Amino acid sequence: MPLELKSLSKDFGGFRLSPLDLKIERGEFFCLLGPSGCGKTTALRLMGGFETATSGSLFLKGSDITKLPPHKRNIHTVFQRYALFPHLNVFENVAFSLRLKKRPLSEIQERVKEALKLVEIENLATRKTNQISGGQSQRVALARAIVDRPDVLLLDEPLSALDPALRTKMREELKAICKKVQLTFVMVTHDQEEALQLSDRMAVMKDGICLQVGTPKAIYEDPVDSFVARFIGPVNEIKGEIVEEVEGVHAVQSLCGTFKVKKNGVALPKHISLLLRPEKMRILRTKANVHDNLIEGQIQELSYLGSRTEYTVKTKDNAFKVFEQELERQKKRSLNPGDKVFMTWRSEDSIVLPER
Amino acid sequence: MSYLKDKSDSLQTAAKTIPASAWFFMSWLVLMTLIPFFIIVGMSFLERTEFGNIRFHFNFDNYLVTFNVVYLKVLLKTLWLALIATASCLVVGFPVAYYLAKQAGPMKQMGLILLFIPFWTNFILRIYGIVSLLGNNGLLNQMLLHYQIVDSPVRILYTRVGVYIGLIYNYLPFLVVPVYSALEKLDPTLREASFDLGAGRIQTFFKVVIPNIKEGVFVGSLFVFIPMLGEYVIPDLLGGAKEAFLGKVMVDQFFTMQNWPLGSAMATLLSVIMLFALILQNRWKKNSGEAHAA
Numbered sequence: 130m131p132l133e134l135k136s137l138s139k140d141f142g143g144f145r146l147s148p149l150d151l152k153i154e155r156g157e158f159f160c161l162l163g164p165s166g167c168g169k170t171t172a173l174r175l176m177g178g179f180e181t182a183t184s185g186s187l188f189l190k191g192s193d194i195t196k197l198p199p200h201k202r203n204i205h206t207v208f209q210r211y212a213l214f215p216h217l218n219v220f221e222n223v224a225f226s227l228r229l230k231k232r233p234l235s236e237i238q239e240r241v242k243e244a245l246k247l248v249e250i251e252n253l254a255t256r257k258t259n260q261i262s263g264g265q266s267q268r269v270a271l272a273r274a275i276v277d278r279p280d281v282l283l284l285d286e287p288l289s290a291l292d293p294a295l296r297t298k299m300r301e302e303l304k305a306i307c308k309k310v311q312l313t314f315v316m317v318t319h320d321q322e323e324a325l326q327l328s329d330r331m332a333v334m335k336d337g338i339c340l341q342v343g344t345p346k347a348i349y350e351d352p353v354d355s356f357v358a359r360f361i362g363p364v365n366e367i368k369g370e371i372v373e374e375v376e377g378v379h380a381v382q383s384l385c386g387t388f389k390v391k392k393n394g395v396a397l398p399k400h401i402s403l404l405l406r407p408e409k410m411r412i413l414r415t416k417a418n419v420h421d422n423l424i425e426g427q428i429q430e431l432s433y434l435g436s437r438t439e440y441t442v443k444t445k446d447n448a449f450k451v452f453e454q455e456l457e458r459q460k461k462r463s464l465n466p467g468d469k470v471f472m473t474w475r476s477e478d479s480i481v482l483p484e485r
Numbered sequence: 486m487s488y489l490k491d492k493s494d495s496l497q498t499a500a501k502t503i504p505a506s507a508w509f510f511m512s513w514l515v516l517m518t519l520i521p522f523f524i525i526v527g528m529s530f531l532e533r534t535e536f537g538n539i540r541f542h543f544n545f546d547n548y549l550v551t552f553n554v555v556y557l558k559v560l561l562k563t564l565w566l567a568l569i570a571t572a573s574c575l576v577v578g579f580p581v582a583y584y585l586a587k588q589a590g591p592m593k594q595m596g597l598i599l600l601f602i603p604f605w606t607n608f609i610l611r612i613y614g615i616v617s618l619l620g621n622n623g624l625l626n627q628m629l630l631h632y633q634i635v636d637s638p639v640r641i642l643y644t645r646v647g648v649y650i651g652l653i654y655n656y657l658p659f660l661v662v663p664v665y666s667a668l669e670k671l672d673p674t675l676r677e678a679s680f681d682l683g684a685g686r687i688q689t690f691f692k693v694v695i696p697n698i699k700e701g702v703f704v705g706s707l708f709v710f711i712p713m714l715g716e717y718v719i720p721d722l723l724g725g726a727k728e729a730f731l732g733k734v735m736v737d738q739f740f741t742m743q744n745w746p747l748g749s750a751m752a753t754l755l756s757v758i759m760l761f762a763l764i765l766q767n768r769w770k771k772n773s774g775e776a777h778a779a
Contacts, residue, residue, distance in 0.1 A: 179677055199681050200681070200684055208678060210674060214693060215675075216697050
């Protein structure tokens with residue numbers, strides 16, 4: 130267990146990070162996901178030692194490091210703005226921690242070269258930090274943090290300073306690099322796609338409270354509340370009341386009709402919110418190939434996005450977002466705003482939460 | 486040669502880009518600084534008559550006199566004094582700058598204002614203020630005697646220590662401000678990154694903070710070192726006119742000995758030394774500047 134947080138909290142007076150319990154496994158890529166001001170950065174700074182905890186404790190490989198200053202923790206950070214040392218060149222930036230440890234020169238050269246090779250910037254070793262691009266700075270910061278193999282590597286919104294095109298590319302590379310170095314990573318991000326793509330597990334936070342910890346799939350498919358469900362991806366919501374249950378299939382009565390929901394072995398409250406992901410609903414031109422649930426509506430708006438088309442469909446008392454994959458759309462008649470359509474989904478594809 | 490060529494090119498472009506509003510200041514500089522400077526340089530090659538007048542006879546005699554052992558010793562002593570005083574300013578001023586840069590909000594403004602408040606008072610008055618503090622019957626000695634820390638007054642006034650105290654007191658802000666602004670500009674996450682990578686406070690200070698503010702420290706040091714070289718009021722009033730410093734010797738040549746050509750030669754020599762210091766600084770700045778620009 131490389132890193133364990135036991136009721137770790139921080140009180141800034143105005144802002145409070147509620148006691149946080151997390152166990153981060155060896156070799157895991159863990160994400161702290163949440164909107165700004167949710168306490169994710171505070172949690173990361175507590176792990177790095179840049180803030181002192183108000184209460185609780187922090188264990189690194191079994192030993193208590195709660196009160197240890199940053200330089201005595203074998204944890205390194207990739208800072209949001211990289212914080213490369215401007216007075217040193219790329220090589221010396223990466224070599225910084227090894228030089229502090231007074232390693233022999235041959236070892237330093239070898240390991241720095243190895244780290245630079247890993248992030249594919251061997252050719253930049255002699256450059257000044259102001260002679261390289263943002264993406265390259267990102268790589269230097271990463272190389273600098275992994276060169277002496279810390280127990281845990283912290284990443285503070287590492288991709289947010291890059292422009293969007295580069296961000297997507299770096300995300301893939303970051304994933305590949307992490308697989309190669311096999312360290313334990315903790316990353317802070319407010320970008321749910323980033324968290325979904327990179328993490329093995331993640332914690333979703335809001336207002337200083339950790340709402341849910343789980344794998345990307347578990348968080349996406351089985352969120353604990355409507356905030357988590359909405360933060361991780363778009364959803365449609367139907368409020369309703371369970372009127373009957375037959376072998377795990379519940380009938381939910383709502384203003385726009387009665388729907389079937391399949392939930393096995395879970396006790397559900399009477400009043401519920403039915404959450405539907407736009408990609409789990411299909412849009413139909415005619416009433417054919419219907420799944421368990423059907424709802425009628427009229428197209429209000431549509432956006433063609435290349436890989437998929439996003440529709441906003443108006444029903445009697447609600448509006449739904451539905452995605453249609455391009456391959457599927459091509460097979461069918463094109464739709465225009467105003468067209469009458471049907472939406473359908475399977476009874477097991479909805480998320481059920483107690484009504485707020 | 487190429488260096489000179491670069492210089493003249495950059496001077497030409499500089500002249501073209503001077504905004505209209507700056508012309509007043511530029512003409513002022515030329516009229517009140519540059520022209521008098523060349524008059525001094527010119528005069529250093531002339532001759533003094535027995536009655537203290539100036540004879541237009543081109544010669545190098547004044548420089549030969551200046552390179553006399555006695556005057557060279559004065560020059561060296563002055564350089565040494567200025568060096569020690571600059572170093573002391575650094576020792577005293579650096580923590581002040583560091584403290585101010587770390588403060589946030591009103592304390593910062595307050596500190597900076599306090600630093601400059603003495604400058605609202607006339608320079609000579611401030612020095613006399615120090616005289617009254619450090620003298621045998623001064624506040625400091627009275628306190629020391631009162632609390633029986635010493636039996637007889639400590640002699641500070643009219644010693645070298647008195648001169649240092651005066652110099653440090655007067656020049657400190659000129660060092661603090663450049664160092665402060667360099668520290669202010671330093672990205673605080675650099676220090677965090679340094680801690681993060683395993684450096685303690687002291688290592689961070691020497692390996693990250695100092696290398697990134699050294700230009701500010703150097704500029705601040707020059708700001709105090711150069712005027713100290715020509716300083717004569719402080720050594721005169723606080724040193725008791727016992728010791729001959731270059732500034733004092735020069736002033737004496739002009740106003741007591743009525744030997745303007747010799748005084749001019751000394752002044753020219755001092756200016757050359759200062760010029761070297763400035764060129765050195767410029768070179769340094771240019772080197773780091775190139776690295777930044779690329």
